[in-house]
Amino acid sequence: MRIPDGVLGVKPQPKHGWELAIQKEKLKTPIVDSHGRTITEAVVEVTWTGKLLDENFDQFGMHMKLPNKPGETLYFPTVQECERGVHRWIEIPAAGKSRSDYKEPAPFLKLLPKAQRH
Amino acid sequence: MARFVAFILFPLLLAAGHPAHAHAVLVETVPADGAVLADPPREVILRFNEPVALVTVRVLVIDARPIADGARAQVENEAVVLPLPPDLPHATYVVSYRVISLDSHAIAGAIMFSVGDAPAGDVRLEAEDLATVLSLAATRALFLAALLIATGAILALWLVADFAGDFVRRGRRTVLLAGLAALLLGALLLGVAGCNFAGVPLTGLADAATWRLALSAALAQTLAVAGAGLTLMLAALPRLEHGSNRLVAVAGSLIALGSLALTGHAATAAPQWLMRWAVPLHALCAAFWLGALPLLAAAVRTEPPERAHRYAVRFSAYALVAVTTMLALGLALAIVQVEHLALMWQTAYGIVLQCKLAAIALLLAVAAYNKWHATPLLADDSPGARAIFRRAIYAEYLLFAGIIAFTAMLGEIEPPRAQVERDARALTGGADFTESRTQAGYRITLSVAPARAGHNALAIDMTDADGRTVTPREVALELSLPAAGIEPLRRHAQHHASGRFIHHGNDLARAGRWRIEVHALIDDFTKPIVTFDVPIR
Numbered sequence: 001m002r003i004p005d006g007v008l009g010v011k012p013q014p015k016h017g018w019e020l021a022i023q024k025e026k027l028k029t030p031i032v033d034s035h036g037r038t039i040t041e042a043v044v045e046v047t048w049t050g051k052l053l054d055e056n057f058d059q060f061g062m063h064m065k066l067p068n069k070p071g072e073t074l075y076f077p078t079v080q081e082c083e084r085g086v087h088r089w090i091e092i093p094a095a096g097k098s099r100s101d102y103k104e105p106a107p108f109l110k111l112l113p114k115a116q117r118h
Numbered sequence: 119m120a121r122f123v124a125f126i127l128f129p130l131l132l133a134a135g136h137p138a139h140a141h142a143v144l145v146e147t148v149p150a151d152g153a154v155l156a157d158p159p160r161e162v163i164l165r166f167n168e169p170v171a172l173v174t175v176r177v178l179v180i181d182a183r184p185i186a187d188g189a190r191a192q193v194e195n196e197a198v199v200l201p202l203p204p205d206l207p208h209a210t211y212v213v214s215y216r217v218i219s220l221d222s223h224a225i226a227g228a229i230m231f232s233v234g235d236a237p238a239g240d241v242r243l244e245a246e247d248l249a250t251v252l253s254l255a256a257t258r259a260l261f262l263a264a265l266l267i268a269t270g271a272i273l274a275l276w277l278v279a280d281f282a283g284d285f286v287r288r289g290r291r292t293v294l295l296a297g298l299a300a301l302l303l304g305a306l307l308l309g310v311a312g313c314n315f316a317g318v319p320l321t322g323l324a325d326a327a328t329w330r331l332a333l334s335a336a337l338a339q340t341l342a343v344a345g346a347g348l349t350l351m352l353a354a355l356p357r358l359e360h361g362s363n364r365l366v367a368v369a370g371s372l373i374a375l376g377s378l379a380l381t382g383h384a385a386t387a388a389p390q391w392l393m394r395w396a397v398p399l400h401a402l403c404a405a406f407w408l409g410a411l412p413l414l415a416a417a418v419r420t421e422p423p424e425r426a427h428r429y430a431v432r433f434s435a436y437a438l439v440a441v442t443t444m445l446a447l448g449l450a451l452a453i454v455q456v457e458h459l460a461l462m463w464q465t466a467y468g469i470v471l472q473c474k475l476a477a478i479a480l481l482l483a484v485a486a487y488n489k490w491h492a493t494p495l496l497a498d499d500s501p502g503a504r505a506i507f508r509r510a511i512y513a514e515y516l517l518f519a520g521i522i523a524f525t526a527m528l529g530e531i532e533p534p535r536a537q538v539e540r541d542a543r544a545l546t547g548g549a550d551f552t553e554s555r556t557q558a559g560y561r562i563t564l565s566v567a568p569a570r571a572g573h574n575a576l577a578i579d580m581t582d583a584d585g586r587t588v589t590p591r592e593v594a595l596e597l598s599l600p601a602a603g604i605e606p607l608r609r610h611a612q613h614h615a616s617g618r619f620i621h622h623g624n625d626l627a628r629a630g631r632w633r634i635e636v637h638a639l640i641d642d643f644t645k646p647i648v649t650f651d652v653p654i655r
Contacts, residue, residue, distance in 0.1 A: 002643040077643040090645050094557055102647070 001046050001078045001107075006067035008033070010043040013061035018050030033065075070113040077106040142166045142196075142219030143540045144227060151229035158206035158233045162186075162213050164198040166225075167543070170217040171334055173224065173315055175200055178212045185211070208234030216315075221383045222337040223532075224315045250313050250320060251530070257310045259526035261303040263519070265344060266401065268296035269371040270409020272351055273402070275358075276368055278410055278433045286358045288416045292409075297352045300374075304341045304348075308332045336381040347374025375402045382529055383536060384451055393454060396447045403444035407437060408518050415511045423499035430493045430507070441485070448478075454535060457622075461534040464624035465573070470531060474524035481517040484510055534573075538622050541567045541575035545620070549577070551653070557646040559583045562636055564648075570655045571629045578611055578619040578636055588640065593619040596635040602628060606635070626654050 003010055008031065014020045023045035030040045052058050066074070077090035091102040099105040148163040149155055162177060172193050177186040177200065191200040198215065209232070216226040271293045279285040312332030313322040322328040332338060350370025354363040378398045379385050385397040410433050417426045452471060462468035488510045495503035544550065544567035551566040563579040576595065580588045593613075596606040611619035626632055634650045 079642050088639070088642070088645060090643050091647060092558065094647070 001076050003042070003044055003046065003064070004074045004076065006069070007064050007074065008039065008042055008067075009063070009065035010046065011063040012043075012046045012048075013063075015048065015050065015058075015060070018048050021047040021049070023047075066109070066111060070111050072111050074109045074111065075106040076108065142168050142170050142217060142223075142225050143543060144225070145196075145543070147213070147229050149231040151231070153231045155231060155233050158204075159202060159231070160204070161202055162200045164200075164213070164215055164217075166196045166198075166217065166219075168220055169195045170198070170219055170225070172198055173216040173218060173331065175213070175215045177202065178214065179209050206233055208232075218315050218331075218335050220336055220381075221386045222311070222335050222381050223383065250310065250318070253320060254307075254310050254314050255526050255530050257303060257307045258529060259523045261300060261307045262526055263522045264296050264300035264303055265348070265374060266405040266408045266522070267412075268293055268300050268348060268351065268409075269374050269402075270405035270407065271296065271412065272367050272371040272409070273406045274410035274413045274433075276364070277406070277436050278413060278429060281358055281364055283359070284420075285413060285417070288420075289413060290355055290358070292412050293351065293355055297348050297355075300348050301345060304345055308338060308341055311335065311337050340377045340380045340382070343377035343380060344374045347371065347377065371405075372402075375405060383533060384455060384529075387454060387533075387535060389454070392450060396451055400444055400447040400451065403440040403447070404521075406440050407444075410437070411511050411514055411518075415508055418496070418504045418507050418511075423496055423503070426504075427493065427496040430496055434489050434493060437485070437489075441482070445478075455533040457535045457538055460623060461538075465534050465537070467528060467531045467533050470524055470527050474521055474528065477517050477520045477524065481514060481521065484513045484517065488514075537573040538575070541573060541622065542620070544568055545575050545577045546616075553650055553652075555648040555650065557648045558644070560588060560638070560640070560646045562638060562646065562648045564634060564636060564650050564652070566626075566634075566652055566654075569652065571627060573622070573624050574626045574654075576611065576621045576634070577614075578638070579617075580638055587617065589613070589617065590619070590638040590640050592637075592639040594637040594639070595621060596633075596637070597625050598633045598635075599628060599630050600633060601630055604628075606633075626652075629654050 010022075012020055012022065022043055024041045025044045026041045027039065030038050032038055046062065048060055075092050077088075077092070080087040080089065087104060089104050089106055091105045093099055093102060093105065099108075143166060144164060145167050146163075146165040148161075148165075149159050162175075164175070170193070172188060172191060175188045175191050175198060176184055178184050185206070186200060186202055188200070191198055193199075198217065200213075210230060211232070212228050212230050214226075214228040216224060218224055271289055275281055275285060275289050275293075279289075309323045309329060309332060310320070312328040312335075313320055315331050315335060316322055316328055318325075318328065347370045350373065351367050352370075354366040354370065357363045358367060376398050378401050379394055382397070385393055387393045414430060414433055417429045421429070452475075456462055456465075456468060456471065462472065488507070492503070492507040492510050496507060545565055549565035549567040550569035552563065554561055554563040556562075559582065561581045561583075563581075565577040565579075567575050567577075578593050578595075580590060582588050593611040595609045595611060597609065598604055598606040607625050609621055609623065609625060611621040614620045630653075632652045632654055634652050636648050636650070637645055638648075639645045
């Protein structure tokens with residue numbers, strides 16, 4: 001799974017029986033986080049390798065700090081490599097189109113404005 | 119010594135062949151097809167990819183009034199230039215042409231241009247006279263059969279029977295009948311081909327102009343050489359007991375078979391180092407087999423069992439080499455002509471080739487039965503042995519007839535290789551449909567040639583935001599025709615040496631507004647998708 005720009009502090013959840021690989025890259029401009037620390041690199045790709053039968057499902061978790069950009073949609077293109085064949089859930093809808101127009105759309109998060117508390 | 123000299127003649131003949139040429143293809147026209155001109159043109163130029171012989175060219179106003187014809191046309195190598203009358207009025211004009219390419223096929227077509235107004239509607243091509251086309255295929259099949267039997271009988275007499283006296287006496291009649299039939303059918307084929315070139319019905323056989331036209335085509339060369347070979351064979355026939363006559367007969371046989379190397383879209387195809395000699399050698403193996411059949415049938419009927427068995431065994435030994443060679447060459451020829459395996463099912467040529475392969479499979483089954491079951495029976499002279507052997511031979515005759523008919527049909531149909539060449543050339547020369555769309559910072563260009571229902575070549579080019587060429591890892595296409603309810607066909611374009619991604623196929627089989635989605639996989643996580651609306655005529 002590829003992590004979009006702006007998402008920081010990514011911590012994937014390890015799974016019993018699965019290998020977890022994390023790929024990091026240097027940031028173009030270092031960022032100072034809320035604790036005052038300077039961050040020079042970020043996780044760009046997370047890979048879980050293991051065996052999951054077709055008749056089962058499983059969950060893969062990640063902790064991450066989302067950017068403060070309400071209204072924006074973040075895409076997490078994911079490649080699923082199976083015993084036979086590869087599925088690339090990487091299709092990003094073009095302007096004016098929706099996810100339902102595509103066969104293998106990328107997983108996404110739509111950022112909403114902070115809820116008003118009464 | 120005789121065999122050595124005879125085999126020298128074969129390659130010498132092949133060396134005299136023409137350089138490689140495919141079906142002629144119209145490369146450029148001035149004015150261009152569909153052009154709208156402000157001023158009337160002074161002449162029409164039709165440029166092909168190889169030298170052609172002109173049959174007819176006419177310029178008509180769209181309501182079919184002729185304004186110029188081929189009388190003043192000039193052929194300069196691969197260009198046909200036709201001067202037009204000055205000051206053509208504002209109208210839409212049709213240029214209808216018919217030429218003969220080097221592989222003896224007639225290429226007909228029409229282009230349109232307008233002076234002043236926009237063109238309207240589609241152009242209808244001249245319909246081929248169906249009777250002429252069928253007669254051509256039938257005559258070609260009969261000629262081929264007669265040629266193979268005559269030449270094959272001589273080869274069989276030589277290799278299997280060593281020109282033994284009684285075989286020669288019996289075989290003489292076969293060679294004489296088949297040889298004369300081949301000569302007559304060859305002449306008839308020339309006439310029917312002439313009618314086909316001229317686009318006239320079979321009544322054209324009575325017209326001297328049809329024959330003159332046929333003689334100017336490359337096919338006449340093949341028939342002339344075949345005729346020469348057949349004449350040599352027939353001349354040597356009365357005195358085959360003498361050694362020198364045997365040499366002449368075998369030489370004639372090889373020359374007649376070698377004539378098949380001179381024309382036809384198989385022998386003239388690339389790669390020439392393979393095709394030029396593979397075609398006649400393939401025919402030679404088939405001829406030997408076919409020509410040996412009457413010999414064996416006669417042997418079984420009249421010879422004592424041990425002798426008949428001995429000849430059958432000898433034939434088997436030679437046949438094994440001949441059949442293996444024939445199959446290997448046939449496979450090579452098929453691969454070159456069909457090019458992409460998918461086209462075996464999508465084209466008429468592919469379907470007929472499959473019928474031929476099915477018939478060959480049956481023939482091999484009968485031959486195997488003959489070799490391993492019927493032939494050994496002859497040795498013990500079991501009661502039904504001769505009958506079984508003869509019946510197997512008749513079955514082989516029947517299957518051969520079918521195979522030759524299919525082969526003659528293949529000779530008439532444009533092979534997929536030629537379609538692919540034609541459309542690939544159209545792609546580089548300026549495709550009939552080209553459009554570019556941008557998505558996610560990438561500019562994707564789709565070109566389609568000839569953008570007509572049937573075989574098409576699609577090319578995809580890609581550049582990034584700075585205009586640099588990008589080579590995606592994979593390019594997938596989804597072709598659909600929503601109006602006709604054709605769901606998306608998923609195809610993959612192949613990476614070409616030129617850097618583009620190209621797909622050839624008959625998927626765009628109907629006219630209409632096709633939706634072509636291009637999925638260009640840049641890397642594991644990036645795949646821009648662009649949709650094009652492509653009108654197919």
